[in-house]
Amino acid sequence: MKKFSKLNVKLKDYSYPIFIGENLISEIMDLIPKFEDYSKIIVITDKVVLKNLFQSYKKIERLSKKKFFSVTLPSGEKTKSFQHLQFLCEKILKEKIDRDALLICLGGGVIGDITGLTANLLLRGVDFIQIPTTLLAQVDSSVGGKTAINSRYGKNLIGSFNQPKAVIISTETLKKLEKRQVISGYAEILKYSLISDKSFFGFLQKNGKKILSLDTATIIKTIKVSCKIKSKIVGKDEKEKGIREILNFGHTFGHAIESFTGFSKKIFHGEAVILGMYLALKLSNYLGLCDTNIINKFCIHLNELKIPYKLRDYKIKISPLNFLKHIKFDKKIKNNKMKFILLQDFAKPVAYVVKDENILNNFLEKNLF
Template sequence: MGAGKTTIGRLLARKLNRRFVDSDHEIEARTGATIPWIFEIEGEACFRKREADVIRDLSAQDGLVLATGGGAVLNPKSRAYLAERGTVIYLRASIGSILQRTSHDKNRPLLQTADPRAKLEELLEQRDPLYREIADLVIDTGRPNVQSMVQTILDQLAAQENARARRLARTPMNEQAQPHLTLNVDLGERSYPIVIGPGLLDDGALLARHIQGQKVAIVTNTTVAPLYLERVAGHLRGAGREVVEIVLPDGEEHKNWQSLNLVYDALLQAKCDRKTTLVALGGGVIGDLTGFAASSYMRGVPFVQIPTTLLAQVDSSVGGKTGINHPLGKNMIGAFYQPRAVLADTATLDTLPARELAAGLAEVIKHGAILDAAFFDWIEANVEQLIKRDPQALAHAIARSCEIKAEVVRKDEREGGLRAVLNFGHTFGHAIENGLGYGEWLHGEAVGCGMVMAADLSARLGLIDPASVERVRALVRAAGLPASAPDLGEARWIELMAVDKKNEGGEIRFILLKPLGSPAITTAPLEHLRSTLAACSG
């Protein structure tokens, strides 16, 4: 309230040649009563219901500039109507400015208290996150020149439209037709959306909706930064955010304490507070490391995942596993900490090296092998299209993988039992990564080979038939992944696999197949493990 919505809205409507409507005035016209009278006689709840009805009706019309009441965002349906049907502009004003503008206004029932400042502070704390959730533009109204503020709005609206036009111009028609898909990771109050589709990095409003504080820290690496950092940071700055850019060295070998401390150093030097949001812009290493930094900086700050690799989009960005590597074991230091949102722009896969794309396909294959035999069949039939980066095939692979993982996470967020099945191929794979040195093989390459070894061990235990082993091996090879493991030596293999989070009571626990499309969590006799190591290494 008191931010200047009516004044600025009227002028903006004239500039855009549109009709101006104030929702409060519309309510008064419909009821024949003033807003203070409705509050006094009917109460705030009844007023909010009338307000929601007005916003529902007006937001369905074209050619309007609509000024809403300051509390309209309290109604979830109203927020949805505003976000989906129009461009939302949040006029932000300081408490001092609002008090100055409203001190003699008796038509604001919520401010008719002994301490208006305290009331405004309470309202702002409640409403500001909701304003930011749906705002496409955030405009500070501290400047006295209304004409200047309106021109700023017009300039930013034009910039958004130009960016959209450029995106459409460079996007093939078959990709333009793809709608963005939104899935939900259902974890109660920690639930969050996964948005999948092309062009998400150009939708600055989408990311801004998930940023609550004024300050944002983008964590990325030396490979991704030249491609996407300026674009993401520019959108956030255009939405009125202060952006801190943190660029780390690239590679699994840098997923360690040194890189984590670089993030902490940058956050502290920029005086980032608990309302700062961290944005992970990159692959699985950046996502895991940024999430762990967010979980531990000032005992927890919000973060958003923007995965730019296939592996991160189908697996590591979803589910809240965060962490860093230790010289004695992969991902042994970390926390379960859920993001506010995952925004998977499939267009980033266009710049992904072929080796990285294949590494991501390993996690896609994993989801089918352990939990969806029909999906495994689909991957076999479409692996060539996936390698060729067919947009429709990739979109389906990403969406189905995210659906499978989201359902597992919903049932077992902290890996108390079921979630361990997502580690199919990882016991062998982590041993390969650690044994060769982090970065020698990509994580997905190690997992792909690890799945072949796990399938082989499954057959030796009588859980699947030899034909299923060959199907797994053939699909791993078709995806461009290694199917033969390095010869680490039997003693070294067992030593490395003994350091695994799934192990209990000193025994190595494996995720195996029983049959293809279903998982089994079990130990294995040493003689069978030795046979698998001998057969699959070389």
């Protein structure tokens, strides 16, 4: 059996493992002890993943023997829709599954989110495991049990909390990932270091380039630390009633940017989060919560990695007023209260409610470009 790391996500009712290593897909029968007992093994993937990871897909097919079948969805955010949820559920039901079926998500956050939700809905709940194949999914969306599809009224508005039975992170799956997608995952990694671990930021300063070039040992260590940070936070607050909100650092501004650009390829989620973290740091300083030291370190680090962090780098022009409108559209804005996760220092996040809209408007006038 291959070498791998194992982390446990400890929740109130039960715990589940995250396995991290290289070429772990062929080990699935050893990693998932009940694997042979499942009545059907259903792999859910998307067209791009299927093309790029055909060997991995075939491995699961071979190991599942006659119990295997699969559903391939289109790639991209639009797949997180009612239409595709219905298509997926009915495709699976047509195979006459029972409650001992297992769904396996082989894909990025989009496939992970719709598979988790489908597993929750079918026959009032069947098991599922995550095999995340983007860096963002490996360090973020596959851990924590949030599942969702989108609505015309906003992103991720229809969903549930549903924890997988296990997460298998096999890093060779990343080899054909587009560079921009790697950077998008790096955004969440950088976020963890800022909100919770200064020494991890030091590690990123030293190893950022190796991470972006997907050096095996470095990427495994990075994913491990990231998953540890996220699972610790999720373990304390599974349903996002308190501390879990610090994971939204950079996301209120980031979502406003994604919403303004219509969730298009102009800017990916992680790229918007990088811009959002820059603005959140600037706002922290503007409100007197932190000095410029942390902002300088953030900018120097991203300059070294040639990762853009300003709206103008993406040629996105938006007025402060319009930006405010998109901030208010965010589902986390309750009772019109604009709450931001800001930083007092490394590992010192604070939830801050901006009561006076003028303050935010003045800030945006000065800092948006």
